[in-house]
Amino acid sequence: MARGASRDLLAEYKAKRDFGKTPEPGPKRGKAKGNSFVIQKHAARRTHFDFRLEKDGVLKSWAVTKGPSLDPAQKRLAVRTEDHPLEYGGFEGVIPKGEYGGGPVMIWDEGTWEPIGDPDEGLAKGDLKFRLHGHRLNGDFVLVRMKKDRMGGKRENWLLIKKGDDYAGDGSEPTEDFDTSVKSGRSMDQILTGDSAIWTSNKAQKKTPPRGPRAAPARSRQKPAAR
Numbered sequence: 001m002a003r004g005a006s007r008d009l010l011a012e013y014k015a016k017r018d019f020g021k022t023p024e025p026g027p028k029r030g031k032a033k034g035n036s037f038v039i040q041k042h043a044a045r046r047t048h049f050d051f052r053l054e055k056d057g058v059l060k061s062w063a064v065t066k067g068p069s070l071d072p073a074q075k076r077l078a079v080r081t082e083d084h085p086l087e088y089g090g091f092e093g094v095i096p097k098g099e100y101g102g103g104p105v106m107i108w109d110e111g112t113w114e115p116i117g118d119p120d121e122g123l124a125k126g127d128l129k130f131r132l133h134g135h136r137l138n139g140d141f142v143l144v145r146m147k148k149d150r151m152g153g154k155r156e157n158w159l160l161i162k163k164g165d166d167y168a169g170d171g172s173e174p175t176e177d178f179d180t181s182v183k184s185g186r187s188m189d190q191i192l193t194g195d196s197a198i199w200t201s202n203k204a205q206k207k208t209p210p211r212g213p214r215a216a217p218a219r220s221r222q223k224p225a226a227r
């Protein structure tokens with residue numbers, strides 16, 4: 001059942017995007033064996049942090065509006081979003097204006113996760129406990145699904161909460177402490193204006209040498225069209 005659902009949800013990923021226009025990876029399902037996680041800072045209409053856990057060959061995804069906190073007193077709204085292909089975990093670049101989610105995407109953290117308890121049960125029940133091994137986020141967290149809102153909205157709202165452990169800290173806000181890519185060291189602005197995306201697809205962008213940290217602003221704020 002979980003697998004069928006995943007396939008359906010990659011169909012949703014596909015339906016929302018025009019792969020002739022966006023540099024995002026295509027809707028290919030991966031092998032169901034890894035346990036990676038990635039957090040992508042995404043400056044779409046509103047800046048948010050996309051939290052993704054690899055499971056069953058896809059990335060289970062939530063949009064965390066304020067970003068993850070290491071303070072157990074903070075409950076961060078995490079809106080469930082469509083499953084993403086595994087390859088998305090390596091995507092850093094710019095989604096063109098006018099396309100779904102238009103704006104720069106930064107790989108803010110990455111690493112591995114391990115479920116605490118049965119993850120299928122956790123997802124189904126809306127109580128998913130896990131441990132992260134990242135560069136900026138570590139330790140135990142829980143994602144808890146909230147009751148459907150009375151407006152009958154389609155959105156599934158969850159809360160991302162840090163558990164008390166050695167990595168927890170009162171008022172600890174890693175998204176304020178770190179504002180560059182964990183992968184390329186670039187700021188959102190450098191991602192937006194630069195053309196040295198580290199993710200390359202078979203749509204084959206030219207390999208451009210990385211720019212210096214204080215490179216002159218690019219002439220165009222837009223990435224070249226994908227075709």
Ligand code: MN
Nearest residue numbers: 042050063101
């Ligand atoms: Mn997003």
